[in-house]
Amino acid sequence: MSTRSDRWSVADVLAPLTVRIDERTGGARSFAIRLWDGSELPPPGGKLPVATLVVRSPAALARVVREPNEVGIGRAWVAGELDVEGDLEEALGTGEAMRGLALGARDRLAALTVARRLGALHLRAPKPPRSEARLSGRRHSLRRDRAAVRHHYDVSNAFFRIVLGPTMVYSCAYFADPDEGLDEAQERKLEVVCHKLMLQPGERFLDVGCGWGSLVLYAAERYGVHAVGITLSEPQAELARQRAADAGLADRCEIRVADYRELNDSPYDKIASVGMVEHVGAGKLGEYARTLRSLLRPGGLLLNHGITRASPRPWDDKSFVARFVFPDGELESVDTIVRELERAGLEVRDVESLREHYALTLRRWLANLAAGRDEAVAEAGEERERIWRLYMTGAARSFERGEISVHQVLAAAPGSHGLPLARGASHALPLKEA
Secondary structure, X not given: XXXXXXXXXXXXXXXXXXXXXXXXXXXXOOOXXXXXXXXXXXXXXXXXXOEEEEEXXXXXXXXXXXXXXXXXXXXXXXXXXXXXXXXXXXXXXXXXXXXXXXXXXXXXXXXXXXXXXXXXHHOOOOOOOOOOOOOOOOXXXXXXXXXXXXXXXXXXXXXXXXXXXXXXXXXXXXXXXXXXXXXXXXXXXXXXXHHHOOOOOOOEEEEEOOOOOHHHHHHHHHHXXXXXXXXXXXXXXXXXXHHHHHOOOOOOEXXXXXXXXXXOOOOEEXXXXXXXHHHOOXXXXXXXXXXXXXXXEEEEEEEEEEEEXXXXXXXXXXXXXXXXXXXXXXXXXXXXXXXXXXHOOOEXXXXXXXXXXXXXXXXXXXXHHHHOHHHHHHHXXXXXXXXXXXXXXXXXXXXXXXXXXXXXXXXXXXXXXXOOOOOOOOOOOOOOOO
């Protein structure tokens, strides 16, 4: 069906609805809109556009009409039916200014009228992108949690190497200054974790959510511990084992495909959980804390490192992150995490915010993705590249604006003989010599 005649363009049809929305948002839109027939809608008030939102197909409109939320927009973005020319971050910024818009009955009727005139309502509902999560079963059951984790991590080890760099660390780095390189900052983070845990040669060390084994390898090589790492991703575990063998550390590093709830070989002297608590779920935090506590020896130490939110939101299945990035992921406040650790019988000894560090980390990952985009698409497909580009750009903004943060919480099991008087893990912490 043609959506343009000699008498009107797609922009002509959309203009009244766009004017209505611009008025409702105080003229916040600062991006232009280019439609599939080449016609354009400039920003209101004669502003120069910071970017151009490109609507490549009526299918994009059909998705948004059927799912007028982040799911509809996300599907159109991932499928390439929506794109941004210019600064994606600037476009996200102006979109955030419009986030609180509540469409009334007349607004929705106007939108449906436009969609009908452009033929979007007559289109068969486009299939969701292949990379959209499709989970079933009880949330945060062992089976569903495995599926959720594997949706995110079983993409391609090579793809993650492009994004993360040679350290293969997929969590917040620890920068000495804003200009420091990612690899050095990630190695410093590994050192900070080991330093806070006061690892000693011969100790049993557990890494919950070990990823590709970077912390396990570092702790075994630099501190002489016997390390166990657990992950729910088979490809991660396979690469982690290979890295341990290549480093000559296979006798001191064990990598298991297991859930933290399946461990029964306590006690461990020290435990780290880095970037894993976000997958646990609000209703399971108590069980998580009690389980880790049960795995610690008397006087043992636990370091929990995870993304937090000052004002936790209820789980939303209609968000872009829930459908395409971290299905079933939930962010809690740091005080909730501290409370559950204390209820489990652990003594919280130290809390440190790394919010600025995660923004810097994400910027480095985005630069890696941009530099290796063609290779990343070849490894994981264009949908995955688009997902990671959008989510990391939005996340960097959220950390910089203080909407989300990341905290390291150090806790001790009863029987601890005390910690050093000084934290000793400042921004200037030197790297331990090999």
